[in-house]
Amino acid sequence: MSDNYSKTVMQNERRRLGQVRKAFEAGIAQLTSGAAVSVEFSAVCVDYIKASMDRLHAQDQRIHDILKPHIAASDTEGLATIENLQMRLMRSREALSKLVSARDAYRAKLEIADFKATVDMFMDVYMNVLLKGQHSTLAMQDKHFGPTTWDTVASVSQDSRITEATLFAGVKRLAPSGADPEGFKGTRPGA
Secondary structure, eight states: OOOHHHHHHHHHHHHHHHHHHHHHHHHHHHHTTOOOOOOHHHHHHHHHHHHHHHHHHHHHHHHHHHHGGSSSSOOHHHHHHHHHHHHHHHHHHHHHHHHHHHHHHHHOOOOOHHHHHHHHHHHHHHIIIIGTTTTTTTTHHHHHOTTTHHHHHHHHHHHHHHHHHHHHHHHHHHOOOOOOGSSSSOOOTTT
């Protein structure tokens, strides 16, 4: 694989994650306003988000691990950037874990208020912790990443492609009117 192929696949995964996140938010908004939205739609959205975020976290962890040895002990700005990436990953992982637990509790009890509160907390972390810092290491990546680094970072496989496509199709199939993920513009790093 070429680093361009791997990087493109990774960017497309992140774009579609943005689309599913927006579809999920639209479905939750409909649900809290009293519309009939299936529990399965919320569940498959969280399944997609979990699978995608697990890949995103692993990719960003590899970026951290590849860059860290290149930062001199005297480079306080570079060290702070890498530490910030690690902190953002930790907070995002915690928020994702709470989202999955809330999904499971919602399935069991069908209580929307607690579920929505956790969804809102997750979305806040996603938007204000993870996405706001996504470009913080770009200059370091440009300096230290070689021709095959993106293959390592993206870790694209046939299984990862099948999993993503299957979960995305599930979100589309169960989406209520106005919450089709393809109806939303996704977010993609560098776009």
